[in-house]
Amino acid sequence: MPDIKEILETLKDGIIDLASKTVKDYVDDAKKDGLNILHNMQDDLDSWHKDFLHGRISEAELKSLIKGQVTTLKFQKLKATGIAKIQLDKFKVGVTELIIQTITSIL
Secondary structure: OOOHHHHHHHHHHHHHHHHHHHOHHHHHHHHHHHHHHHHHHHHHHHHHHHHHHOOOOOHHHHHHHHHHHHHHOOOHHHHHHOOOHHHHHHHHHHHHHHHHHHHHOOO
16 A cells, blocks of 8 residues: 555646646646645645555445635735636646545555
8 A cells, every 4th residue: 555655646647647638828826826735635645545555434435525625725926826716627627636535445
């Protein structure tokens, strides 16, 4: 089983890749926002990862926690660029799904 450090490294790489694919005109700002979001969620992800591994929370609960957390965090750099809401939402959904898939795929 990978530990949280390995998971975070995988997520960092995934966010950088996602930024280049979803918001091509704003890659640098998307990378910064995505990595900042990941940094801000780090402690929660560690806790949720452990709870999920030990069966204390279900996959549905894990997904709900991650979606709720990403929704409340701000993508400041991207918003400041004037990015279209649909592009921002697409990136947010991508980040959310990346986190969920990465954590749930480790079992």
